[in-house]
Amino acid sequence: MGADGSVKLKRKELVKESKGDKIDRIAQIEYNNERWTTCQLSNKPLRDPVVSDYKGLLYNKESILEYLVEPDNFNEKQRQNLSHIKSLKDVVALKTHNFKCPLSDKELGNGGINYVYLIPCGDCMAQKCLELNDTRQCPVCDLPYEDTIVINPTSSETVQELEKRMEILGSKGLTHSLKKLKRKKPSTNRSSKKQKKS
Ligand SMILES: [Zn+2]
Numbered sequence: 001m002g003a004d005g006s007v008k009l010k011r012k013e014l015v016k017e018s019k020g021d022k023i024d025r026i027a028q029i030e031y032n033n034e035r036w037t038t039c040q041l042s043n044k045p046l047r048d049p050v051v052s053d054y055k056g057l058l059y060n061k062e063s064i065l066e067y068l069v070e071p072d073n074f075n076e077k078q079r080q081n082l083s084h085i086k087s088l089k090d091v092v093a094l095k096t097h098n099f100k101c102p103l104s105d106k107e108l109g110n111g112g113i114n115y116v117y118l119i120p121c122g123d124c125m126a127q128k129c130l131e132l133n134d135t136r137q138c139p140v141c142d143l144p145y146e147d148t149i150v151i152n153p154t155s156s157e158t159v160q161e162l163e164k165r166m167e168i169l170g171s172k173g174l175t176h177s178l179k180k181l182k183r184k185k186p187s188t189n190r191s192s193k194k195q196k197k198s
Pocket residue numbers: 118121122123138139140141142143
């Protein structure tokens with residue numbers, strides 16, 4: 001199991017650039033840079049421990065924990081953006097290696113290339129370093145991996161693939177971290193309000 005839930009990644013995702021799109025591209029690059037350094041929930045600087053959701057976005061684990069404990073402390077927009085995160089099973093703890101690919105030593109997010117993390121181990125690396133490895137074992141820690149998630153994807157194709165992956169997992173009762181989704185049992189009559197007896 002797991003193979004059909006995997007994300008198929010293209011060898012290269014070329015950024016198509018026409019001259020008129022240059023300004024858009026610069027804005028996109030700035031936005032993308034910010035995503036590599038800023039927690040997408042709290043807007044605080046990213047620092048370990050870092051977690052990521054099925055969209056490949058990065059968060060400080062501390063902020064996610066604060067959110068899960070007390071969602072009402074966050075504004076409506078933040079709660080909307082995090083509606084897919086209901087427990088720690090909906091995120092994967094990353095091994096960021098000080099925000100560097102441990103194989104190429106490239107800083108994560110730099111060089112106009114894709115970076116990925118693996119599930120379940122959470123090791124982050126340049127996608128091209130993973131592709132040099134033709135086994136289904138993490139080239140950093142040797143653990144077998146089930147899925148590859150592009151971090152901060154920029155192409156709409158990749159975003160769609162990640163959405164599709166999550167749909168498939170959901171239909172199998174699995175979370176982003178490939179742990180089982182606990183389904184809430186329908187409430188029994190015990191939870192109904194007791195009528196006051198006088
Ligand atoms: Zn690993």
